Amino acid sequence: MGSPIRVLHVVVNMNRGGAETLIMNLYRNIDRSKIQFDFLTCKEGVFDQEIMDLGGKIHRIPYITDSGHFQYIKNLNQFFRTNNEYKIIHSHLDKMSGLVLKAAKKAGIPVRIAHSHNTESEGGLAAKLYKEYAGRKIEKSATHYLACSNLAAKWLFKNKTKAIMLLKNGIETENFIFSKEVRDQIRNDLSLEADSLVLGHVGRFNNQKNHSFLIDIFYELNKVIPKSYLILVGDGILRNDLEEKVRNLSLDNNILFLGVRSDINHLLQAFDLFIFPSFHEGLPVTLIEAQGSGLPCIISDQITAEVDMGIGLVKFLPLTNKVEWVEEVIKISSKESRRNISKMALFEQGYDIKKTANFIHDFYLETAR
Numbered sequence: 001m002g003s004p005i006r007v008l009h010v011v012v013n014m015n016r017g018g019a020e021t022l023i024m025n026l027y028r029n030i031d032r033s034k035i036q037f038d039f040l041t042c043k044e045g046v047f048d049q050e051i052m053d054l055g056g057k058i059h060r061i062p063y064i065t066d067s068g069h070f071q072y073i074k075n076l077n078q079f080f081r082t083n084n085e086y087k088i089i090h091s092h093l094d095k096m097s098g099l100v101l102k103a104a105k106k107a108g109i110p111v112r113i114a115h116s117h118n119t120e121s122e123g124g125l126a127a128k129l130y131k132e133y134a135g136r137k138i139e140k141s142a143t144h145y146l147a148c149s150n151l152a153a154k155w156l157f158k159n160k161t162k163a164i165m166l167l168k169n170g171i172e173t174e175n176f177i178f179s180k181e182v183r184d185q186i187r188n189d190l191s192l193e194a195d196s197l198v199l200g201h202v203g204r205f206n207n208q209k210n211h212s213f214l215i216d217i218f219y220e221l222n223k224v225i226p227k228s229y230l231i232l233v234g235d236g237i238l239r240n241d242l243e244e245k246v247r248n249l250s251l252d253n254n255i256l257f258l259g260v261r262s263d264i265n266h267l268l269q270a271f272d273l274f275i276f277p278s279f280h281e282g283l284p285v286t287l288i289e290a291q292g293s294g295l296p297c298i299i300s301d302q303i304t305a306e307v308d309m310g311i312g313l314v315k316f317l318p319l320t321n322k323v324e325w326v327e328e329v330i331k332i333s334s335k336e337s338r339r340n341i342s343k344m345a346l347f348e349q350g351y352d353i354k355k356t357a358n359f360i361h362d363f364y365l366e367t368a369r
Contacts, residue, residue, distance in 0.1 A: 004035055005036070006085075007035060008090065010040045018284055019117040025357075029353050059083065061076065064099075076099065080109065084108060087110055088367060091115060094116060094121065095132065113143070116145075116155065117147075146165055147165075171351060172353050176292035177293070178293055183269040186269060197228040198230075199228065200275070204235070207279070208279055210278055210319070212242065212245065213319065215245055217275070217325045220322065222254055224326070232258065233261050243257060265293070268295055272337065274290040291346075299316055
């Protein structure tokens with residue numbers, strides 16, 4: 001037995017975002033005697049300790065917003081010069097992967113993977129233009145192209161659609177199976193009445209997730225169903241603004257901000273409906289998790305249809321009509337919900353993490369040869 005192949009994953013930080021959750025799910029389920037993950041990050045993250053416990057190394061350089069363009073490039077070049085023992089680099093920075101992979105190519109790292117997790121760039125005009133410039137370097141610098149959905153592939157790798165491999169955002173399916181005991185316990189912990197209607201959302205508080213729209217829908221719904229709650233899980237730059245909006249609408253007792261949580265699989269059990277009005281997404285892990293726990297999901301029609309696992313739980317609606325969203329919530333909530341879905345459904349659709357981990361394991365071994 002030789003030592004394992006070390007794969008370097010490049011992320012901004014290892015917090016509980018969709019891409020980061022997928023990487024950790026893969027890491028926990030991969031054969032670590034053959035493949036070991038290391039990380040190049042810019043900031044501390046909640047998964048750092050677990051990474052080190054699993055045998056991974058964490059390298060850090062300041063992010064471009066802290067160091068500026070030229071210093072960031074210099075830091076990348078220097079990092080890869082010093083750490084050129086890596087055979088495989090796997091970058092998860094969407095368009096910003098162009099800068100990382102260019103530096104890795106310069107240092108002679110043979111396998112350079114660009115991974116698309118989104119369908120649009122975040123930020124203002126200047127940020128988007130800069131990301132566009134960085135993204136143009138992907139085609140000349142990447143050796144392999146991965147994406148979470150066809151839509152995400154088309155966005156980041158316009159001319160490469162034939163060479164792309166889809167890596168499904170797999171989840172640990174057994175952790176999401178519905179449990180009445182867990183549901184009752186969580187509702188009790190959150191002081192929610194057993195017969196109340198609970199809507200849930202998991203995601204960063206940024207523009208992409210469209211929380212303001214979600215709060216507007218809930219405001220109208222709460223007039224019709226006063227014993228209703230909205231649970232928001234996550235954190236981000238817009239959190240203070242959204243909390244203020246909730247106070248102004250006098251909904252502080254009905255909308256709960258839970259912050260970043262490690263027990264998403266349990267929280268999902270307490271919800272009756274999952275609402276997800278994003279402006280754009282790659283393929284959200286959280287929607288796979290919600291379906292895995294048998295939750296009906298009402299989601300924006302801007303999200304790829306690939307997220308629907310075909311088990312009758314997803315309803316797509318346009319963002320142009322809030323009334324339609326309220327009516328759909330009322331309609332679904334009046335039906336008797338059966339929360340037990342077949343584990344095979346996720347497996348057959350390719351969303352079981354063991355299947356995904358086997359796929360990426362073989363892919364790394366093959367490309368490292």
